[in-house]
Amino acid sequence: MAVDQVAVLGVGMHPWGKWGRNFVEYGVHAARAALADAGIDWRDIGFVAGADTMRNGYPGYVAGATFAQALGWTGIPVTSAYGACASGAMALDAARQRILSGMCDVALVVGADTTPKGFLKPNAGERNDDPDWLRFRLLGATNPSYFAMWARRRIDLYGATPEDFAQVKVKNARHGLSNPYARYRKEVGPEDVASSPVVASPLRLLDICATSDGGAAMVISSMDYARRHLAANGTASDPLVRIAAISTVTPTFPNTVLELPNFSTDSAAGLPAPDLTFKQSIGAAAYEQAGLGPEDVDVAEVYDLSTALELDWYEDLGFCGQGEAEKLLRDGATTLGGRLPVNPSGGLACFGEAVPAQALAQVCELTWQLRGTAEGRQAEGARVGITANQGLFGHGSSVIVTR
């Protein structure tokens, strides 16, 4: 069921940090950078999609129209998407659908946020019908609580060690050293991780990603439009990155893995559990759409909300078998220079999470990787890249780009 491709004409980002300014500023900065990268005037954009900011787990500020107004109203249609960590991919998918249906030639997608300090927490007030509120009230279960329970499973089932988890941080910190968009650009040693305080056993502070401000944007178009545009610009010989798949699937009942913000899994006492877990199904849908498999992937950007979670993704995206992720890491396969570098950008370890921007930032990074312009962090000769993330309320996404 391979789907027609669309072209990535331009990408742009605002550096991640804790700037404390309005999210619109980051989004506009990223959008202008993407338009400049594409060599497209804003007035030529036929559709704009925004990824809503996140406030307390729920959609915050309307994004699409806010960015359209800030860039100067041009009368084009707009949409905004909210899907927690997958918001950016959902906005990107909306733009792709417009293009593939022939309703527009070229579209702009933007995600940006300003994130409050500390734990992501629920909305205020008595909210007895809101599972996200109740998990804090009844349990004190923060997001790291869930990351930690998944990490504990790796230790118990596969013999992973805290040292393995630390090694993910060490790798990603090194990858991000020269990334101008990364918030943290500093070597981290295993001893730094080991001496950071435990937040949620077995995870320590440096195992868990921070929350950040940031913005990312993309200009995408039909393949025909891209060819005409590149020819007109005299850049037809430049590598053209394409989007081969966008997966934004929901879980299949019964979902037997405990997920944020739930009190329980679905029960498998009635209907049989699906063959693939939710996270596996996110990648599988992307592979199917692209007509590609894990063996084709050269580089990946995966959601390392925690160090241990990056290891889960190796398995869930099919880079290795269940329980083999620690070996893949220890062998250096996922380090730059290895056969399948993961998080060459430095990942969330170096960025911190800016929710609506993050899924787009992953694709921006892979675009630079496939163009061969990821200075100081290049996965040599990469032709196929995959992203993956998962967040609150049954959201997740995976994007495959090729050249």
Next chain:
Amino acid sequence: MGKPRVPVVEGWFTMPPLDDTAPIDERGVPGVKLIGTRCTGSGTYFFPPERVMSRAPGHADAELEEVELSDRGRLWSYTDAQYQPPEPFVAATDPYEPVCLAAVELERERMVVLGQVVRGVTVDDLQVGMEMELVLDTLNEDEEAEYVVWKWRPVEGADHEGAS
């Protein structure tokens, strides 16, 4: 007579017989049951109890019957909160003492249910696969009431070698 004991959430668990004149023991009080619903079409359980319709695809018209869930299971995973969680969490102690969380797999229901672990248990006392049981315990108190909730605790003297 102390303050009234109030379930922190309505309709999610039963209240065991309690001695209103004595504080709840640190290890909690057995006899509490989680209230779930069961889809009579598919046999699927729901917790928190699903009241509107069965979420098992293809069984939208099946009746939901209220059931008490198993009060024992095997530890699927666990962690603790070394830093005080943000509101609406209310610390039971001042200063805050780290709280453990347990995700326990119920055999009959084939589902994992999360809960706090009773006070005095640390992650060093826990191991994936060990047998756990449900108790009622104090979550926190304010001027008006003592709020109670279900918690998990290791079964004393049980065989803790089982893997999940």
